Amino acid sequence: MAKRKPTILSTETIYPTASIVFQADADILDFSGHFNNFPILPGVTQIDWALHFAVELLKTPSAFKGMEVIKFQEPILPDSTLCLSLSWDEEKQKLTFKYSSTREQDDIIHSSGKMKLGAPSE
Template identity: 65%
Template structure:
């Protein structure tokens, strides 16, 4: 269990937007100990992934300067397939992110937020 990132299924990028389809593999290290009876992906991991993929695909600054808004609504469980939507506002130096998944007819929002980035 040394894996820290999900398996990327698909990536679609535009200038300031990226959408990633991810499989949140059960062997990701972040599940270990969070929690043994009901493993779920920690919120800090979701924030880390949003920043990591924003830097990689949108060429955003890599320095985290703080969260403005954050909501954790539904847990992300092992082996879930989720969509990560990223939107970069270069004028405001803000990254918006949203983790969601389709569960039958229902679109489930797992988490969303805005973070300030800089150099």
């Protein structure tokens, strides 16, 4: 079976926020073919993972209803160690996410965004 999720190193959940530290392993299927000589983690995968972990850790609704803001600032490379920060606004039904890492003592923001969630039947 193809590997689709990262290796989780740690999680911390203090509702309505969560923080996941993980390894974006080079053998994750999504790296293959995106791009052949310079693999990066696709944006759609980053959105998928944010939703997946929000449902798992924050018990958010599971249906994606759209993006409000999204910025891809720095590519996520194979075998990177990252932190995914999640914040759930239940009243507005909005999830805020940010992928970040540290490189040579500098904080790097890879991507961030806000997505609208809801029940699958809405």
